[in-house]
Amino acid sequence: MILVNFEKELPEFTVCAGFMVEEKSTVVLWGESGSGKTTILSCIAGLASPERGEISIAGESVFSSSRLIDLPPQARGIGFVFQHYALFPHLSALENVAFALPKARKPEARDYLERFGIGRLADRKPATLSGGERQRLALARALATEPRVLLLDEPFSALDRRTKEEMYREFQKLREELTMSVILVSHDRREAELLGECLIEVVDGAALE
Amino acid sequence: MPMVLPPTIMGYLLLLFFGRRGPAGAILEKLGIPIIFTWIAAVVASIVVSLPLMYQNCKAALSSVDPQYEKAARTLGVSEGRIFRRITLPLAAPGIVSGVVLSFARALGEFGATLMIAGNIPGRTQTIPLALYNAVEGGRDGEARLLLGVTVVIAFALILVVGLCERRSYAPGLRPQKPTAARRQSMRRHFASKTASSSKGRTT
Numbered sequence: 001m002i003l004v005n006f007e008k009e010l011p012e013f014t015v016c017a018g019f020m021v022e023e024k025s026t027v028v029l030w031g032e033s034g035s036g037k038t039t040i041l042s043c044i045a046g047l048a049s050p051e052r053g054e055i056s057i058a059g060e061s062v063f064s065s066s067r068l069i070d071l072p073p074q075a076r077g078i079g080f081v082f083q084h085y086a087l088f089p090h091l092s093a094l095e096n097v098a099f100a101l102p103k104a105r106k107p108e109a110r111d112y113l114e115r116f117g118i119g120r121l122a123d124r125k126p127a128t129l130s131g132g133e134r135q136r137l138a139l140a141r142a143l144a145t146e147p148r149v150l151l152l153d154e155p156f157s158a159l160d161r162r163t164k165e166e167m168y169r170e171f172q173k174l175r176e177e178l179t180m181s182v183i184l185v186s187h188d189r190r191e192a193e194l195l196g197e198c199l200i201e202v203v204d205g206a207a208l209e
Numbered sequence: 210m211p212m213v214l215p216p217t218i219m220g221y222l223l224l225l226f227f228g229r230r231g232p233a234g235a236i237l238e239k240l241g242i243p244i245i246f247t248w249i250a251a252v253v254a255s256i257v258v259s260l261p262l263m264y265q266n267c268k269a270a271l272s273s274v275d276p277q278y279e280k281a282a283r284t285l286g287v288s289e290g291r292i293f294r295r296i297t298l299p300l301a302a303p304g305i306v307s308g309v310v311l312s313f314a315r316a317l318g319e320f321g322a323t324l325m326i327a328g329n330i331p332g333r334t335q336t337i338p339l340a341l342y343n344a345v346e347g348g349r350d351g352e353a354r355l356l357l358g359v360t361v362v363i364a365f366a367l368i369l370v371v372g373l374c375e376r377r378s379y380a381p382g383l384r385p386q387k388p389t390a391a392r393r394q395s396m397r398r399h400f401a402s403k404t405a406s407s408s409k410g411r412t413t
Contacts, residue, residue, distance in 0.1 A: 073283040080284035086277040100285035
């Protein structure tokens, strides 16, 4: 379970997030561009620090302004898929997945690629992959570290309509297999309704359940 | 400072600093390490004059790395040291190498500061530009042309290295994409069919 209750000041408005994500459920933060969705995700991931409030993941406090806790992203046990995937351009698909794995688990990287149907692309660099392939690779890389929570920042926005539909189906299938909580950010209402079990609208930084 | 000061002024400052009565020179003299008019002085002059160029290039190369990659690595649980070694440094490497090459080229052409602090002693502190100056002044045209040729060859080699570094840059949109095997095959088929149709057109 993830508990989110914090405030972060931005030049335009104050981001105010207060919601809970149940075990194994998918929450979609939905709102217009610039409404503060990515900032909320960054605060949960530890890539940005809120001014005040609390964030806990699986019962462990990862941020608490009152108890002066602010764990770095490395210690939060999260998987993050960025909007443009942020795949390391100088590493092959296999190296991208194996990068964060300890030595003993390196061989598992190929299994993750196979699981996402991109095993044949193991030696290819991200720049030579299609949008859908890059997205699968980003998901494989994020899940290989066995995170406690998966954060997805508009993962389908860079795809064309046909690939997007295909990826929605794949995500729904994958969701059934995943055991962790998922927070997905989207500006597309239809996408949000299709993929989320719980929808939270973000308006001018306010994401309140 | 070395970027804006004339090389001879820089050389004079170094002379004051490393000279026998200078703050560093006096200590080094006591330790038995003379600097002035030795090959070490030529190296010091080259480093001081070319370091700003190196620093600026490295700074630009490191800050041009998209912070998104470092953030992604952090979310994967990787330590900051490993992120620097495996992500930041390789992505900035072409810019850093380009900086090394450019500062080497600057050091190679160093004249004023070297002359002030290391002198112009053949076989000991004489650099290529100093030797060229001596050869021209002494009317030794053959030697001057030989030195000119050597310098031009080195300069072209350095330009080649910088060009290769720029091609290897990972800046989005700048790196030319290598065609994949499938793309190469489809291009071959496309050109083969074009050649066949044009030769058919000529015969009819």
